[in-house]
Amino acid sequence: MSAVATILVVCAISIVSLIVLSAIDANQQTELTEYLDEVKLRYEEDGIDSILEELDLEPQTLWDRKESFERLNEHDAIFALFIDDELILGTELTLPASSDVRWQTLDFGSNQSFKLLTLTIQLDEQQLLSIAQPVSYEHEFTSSILVRFGIILSCILALSCFIYFLIAGGNSKKATQQIVARLSEIGQSPDTARLSVDSKIELHKDIVHATNEMLDQITFLHGRAKTMSVGIAHDLKTPLSRVANRLQCMRQDLGDNNAIDAHITRASEDLNAVITTFNNLVRLNSIESGKHKNNFIQINLSELITDLALSYQPVFEDSGRVLELSAVDNVYCFGDSDLLSQLICNLFENALEYSHSTANVWIRLQSHTGSALLQVGDDGPGISLQDQPHIFERFYRADVSRSKPGNGLGLSIVKAICDVHDAQLCLLPDQTGAVFNIEVPISN
Amino acid sequence: MNVLIVEDDMDTASFIKKGLVQQGESVQHVASASEGMIVASSSEFDVIIFDRLLPNMDGLDAVKVLRASNITTPIIMLTALGDTADRVAGLDAGADDYLVKPFDFSELYARLKALTRRKPISQSTMSLSLGGLVVERTSRKVTRDGQVIDLNTKEYQILEFLMQSPGQLVTKTMLLEKVWGFNFDPKTSLVQTHVSRLRNKVDKPFNIELIKTVRGCGYIISND
Numbered sequence: 001m002s003a004v005a006t007i008l009v010v011c012a013i014s015i016v017s018l019i020v021l022s023a024i025d026a027n028q029q030t031e032l033t034e035y036l037d038e039v040k041l042r043y044e045e046d047g048i049d050s051i052l053e054e055l056d057l058e059p060q061t062l063w064d065r066k067e068s069f070e071r072l073n074e075h076d077a078i079f080a081l082f083i084d085d086e087l088i089l090g091t092e093l094t095l096p097a098s099s100d101v102r103w104q105t106l107d108f109g110s111n112q113s114f115k116l117l118t119l120t121i122q123l124d125e126q127q128l129l130s131i132a133q134p135v136s137y138e139h140e141f142t143s144s145i146l147v148r149f150g151i152i153l154s155c156i157l158a159l160s161c162f163i164y165f166l167i168a169g170g171n172s173k174k175a176t177q178q179i180v181a182r183l184s185e186i187g188q189s190p191d192t193a194r195l196s197v198d199s200k201i202e203l204h205k206d207i208v209h210a211t212n213e214m215l216d217q218i219t220f221l222h223g224r225a226k227t228m229s230v231g232i233a234h235d236l237k238t239p240l241s242r243v244a245n246r247l248q249c250m251r252q253d254l255g256d257n258n259a260i261d262a263h264i265t266r267a268s269e270d271l272n273a274v275i276t277t278f279n280n281l282v283r284l285n286s287i288e289s290g291k292h293k294n295n296f297i298q299i300n301l302s303e304l305i306t307d308l309a310l311s312y313q314p315v316f317e318d319s320g321r322v323l324e325l326s327a328v329d330n331v332y333c334f335g336d337s338d339l340l341s342q343l344i345c346n347l348f349e350n351a352l353e354y355s356h357s358t359a360n361v362w363i364r365l366q367s368h369t370g371s372a373l374l375q376v377g378d379d380g381p382g383i384s385l386q387d388q389p390h391i392f393e394r395f396y397r398a399d400v401s402r403s404k405p406g407n408g409l410g411l412s413i414v415k416a417i418c419d420v421h422d423a424q425l426c427l428l429p430d431q432t433g434a435v436f437n438i439e440v441p442i443s444n
Numbered sequence: 445m446n447v448l449i450v451e452d453d454m455d456t457a458s459f460i461k462k463g464l465v466q467q468g469e470s471v472q473h474v475a476s477a478s479e480g481m482i483v484a485s486s487s488e489f490d491v492i493i494f495d496r497l498l499p500n501m502d503g504l505d506a507v508k509v510l511r512a513s514n515i516t517t518p519i520i521m522l523t524a525l526g527d528t529a530d531r532v533a534g535l536d537a538g539a540d541d542y543l544v545k546p547f548d549f550s551e552l553y554a555r556l557k558a559l560t561r562r563k564p565i566s567q568s569t570m571s572l573s574l575g576g577l578v579v580e581r582t583s584r585k586v587t588r589d590g591q592v593i594d595l596n597t598k599e600y601q602i603l604e605f606l607m608q609s610p611g612q613l614v615t616k617t618m619l620l621e622k623v624w625g626f627n628f629d630p631k632t633s634l635v636q637t638h639v640s641r642l643r644n645k646v647d648k649p650f651n652i653e654l655i656k657t658v659r660g661c662g663y664i665i666s667n668d
Contacts, residue, residue, distance in 0.1 A: 265659065265660060268660065269660070275546055276629065279544075279629070283628065295532070310596070310597075310598070311598055311624065311634060311638070312632075312634070314637045314638065314641055315632055315633065315634055315637045318637055337625075338625070338626070338627050338628070341624075341625075341626060341628075342626075342628045345626075345628075345630045345634075348632075349630060349631045349632050352632055353631075410631070
C-alpha cells in the first residue's frame with residue numbers, strides 16, 4: 001500500500017514539474033517571437049544600425065567559438081547576421097537554421113551542450129539573421145528547483161516507507177512469532193485453548209478468527225469421534241465378553257453335547273450383534289457418502305408407507321402396542337426406496353424399543369407444497385430434555401447401561417438418510433412422547 | 445450338487461468347502477478370476493460361488509465375461525461390500541444372487557440350493573402343493589385339505605416362497621429380500637411375526653405342522 005502511494009506521489013510531482021517547465025518554455029518561445037518581430041520591424045524602418053543599437057553591439061563584432069560558449073553560458077543570446085551569405089556580425093558558430101521558433105540542441109563536444117531556442121529570419125533579399133537563445137534563467141532556476149524538490153521529496157517518501165515497513169515488519173514478525181508460539185501451545189490442549197494475538201493488522205485478526213473457527217470445528221469432530229470410539233468399545237465389549245464367557249463354559253461343559261450346543265447358539269447370537277454393529281457403521285458411511293443419489297427416482301411414498309405399516313402392525317400388536325396408519329394417497333417424493341424403507345423401519349423400531357408397553361404409535365403422511373410430510377410418533381414416555389440434542393449422534397444411548405440390545409446407530413442412520421434426501425428431520429418439542437417430523441422434497 | 449468356488453482367501457474357501465463336503469456336495473476351488481473363468485467355461489457346474497474382490501480382477505468383470513460367452517451357470521457373488529448399489533451392480537453384471545461377508549454357512553447353502561433348483565420350478569407352475577396344502581398362483585387362493593385359508597399379502601408371499609422349495613431351508617434374510625425387498629436387516633422380529641401368523645392359519649388348525657423353524661437360521665416347509 002505505502003509503496004504504491006509513494007510511486008503515485010513521485011509521479012504526480014514529476015507531472016506537475018513537467019507542466020510548469022513546459023509553461024515556462026512556451027512563455028520564452030512567445031517572447032522571442034514577439035521580440036524578433038519587433039527587430040524585423042525596426043530594421044525595415046531604420047536599417048541595420050537600429051538592430052545593432054537594439055542588441056547593444058558594436059558593428060563588426062564577431063564571436064568566436066569560445067566567446068559564443070561564454071555568452072551562452074551566461075544565458076545571453078547569440079546571433080549571426082549574414083549579408084549575401086557572408087557573416088558580418090555575431091557568432092562564427094553554425095547555428096541551426098529554422099524558419100519558426102523551436103528548441104534545438106547545440107553540441108560543443110565533451111558533454112557540453114546547450115538547449116537553444118532558435119529562429120532564422122530573412123530581413124531582406126540580402127540579409128539573413130539567425131538567433132539562438134539559451135534557456136532563460138527563469139527556466140533553469142525553476143527546473144533545478146523542481147528537480148531538486150522532486151528528488152528530496154521522493155527520498156523522504158522512500159525513507160518514510162522504509163521506516164514504516166521496518167516498524168510494521170517488526171510488528172508483523174513479532175505477531176507471527178506470537179501466533180506460532182500460541183499454536184504449538186494449542187496443540188497440547190486443542191479442545192480448550194484458543195488463539196489470540198496483539199496486532200492491529202487486519203490480516204492477523206482474520207487468521208486468528210479463521211483458526212479459532214477451525215479449532216471449534218475440530219473440537220466438535222473430535223468430540224464426536226471420542227463418543228464414537230467409546231460407543232464402539234462399549235457395544236463390542238459387551239457381546240465379546242459374553243462370547244469369551246461362553247467359551248469358558250464350553251470348556252467346562254466338554255462332553256455335554258446339549259450344553260455345548262446351547263453355548264454355541266448363544267455365542268453366535270452375540271457375535272452376530274457385533275457384526276450387525278459393523279454392518280450398520282458401514283451402511284451409515286455408505287449412506288453419508290451420497291452415492292445412493294445416483295439411483296434416486298420418483299417414489300410413491302404412500303404405497304411404501306402403507307406396505308411397511310401393514311408389515312409392522314402385527315409386530316406392534318404382539319408387543320402390546322398399536323400402530324395407526326393415516327396416509328394420504330399418491331404422495332410422491334424423490335429418493336431411494338430401500339433407504340426410505342430403512343428410515344421408517346428404524347423409527348418403528350425406535351418406538352417399539354422406547355415407548356411404553358401399551359403405547360399408541362402412529363405414522364402419518366400428507367403432502368404439502370413441494371414436499372411430503374411424514375410423522376412417526378408415540379404417546380410416551382418420550383425423550384428427556386437432556387438427551388434430545390444428542391439423539392442423532394452416533395452411538396449415543398439414552399440408556400447409559402446399554403442393557404437393551406441395539407447400538408445407538410438407528411437414529412444416526414435415520415438422520416443420514418434424511419440428509420441424503422435433503423429432507424428436514426426434527427424431534428417435535430413439548431410432546432408427551434417421541435414425535436419425529438420429516439419433510440421430504442417431492443422433486444430433485 | 446457340483447460347486448465351483450472362486451475365492452482368493454484360503455480360510456473362507458476352506459470354510460465353504462468343508463461345509464459343502466459335509467453336505468455331500470462336490471467342490472472345486474480356484475483362487476483367481478482368470479482360472480475361475482477358464483474352469484467355468486470348460487467344465488459343467490450346477491452353481492458357481494464367485495468372490496467379488498479378487499487379485500488382479502474385479503469378480504464383477506469376470507462374471508460379465510462369463511455371461512458374454514454364454515455360460516449360464518447360476519452364480520452367487522460374495523462380497524465384503526454390503527451396499528444396495530453394489531448388490532444391484534452384481535445382479536446387473538449377470539450374477540443370480542449376492543451374499544455379504546461375513547455370512548452364515550447355512551445362509552450360503554440355502555441360497556445355493558435355491559439357485560440350483562430354480563429351473564424345475566418355473567413361473568409356469570401355476571399350482572404348488574404339499575401335504576394337502578395347495579397354493580394357486582394365479583388366483584392367490586390357498587387351501588388345505590379343501591379348506592380355504594385367508595392370508596394377507598405378506599403371508600401369501602412368504603408361503604409361496606417356501607412352497608417353491610419344499611424341504612429346503614429358507615433363511616430370514618432371503619425372506620426379507622424376496623418378500624419385503626429389504627437390503628438391510630431390521631432389528632425386530634418382522635419375519636418371525638409374519639411367519640408365526642402364517643403358521644397360525646396354515647398349521648394350527650391341522651394336525652401336521654408343515655412349516656418348521658430352523659433355529660437361528662430360517663424356515664423349512666416339508667411334509668415329514
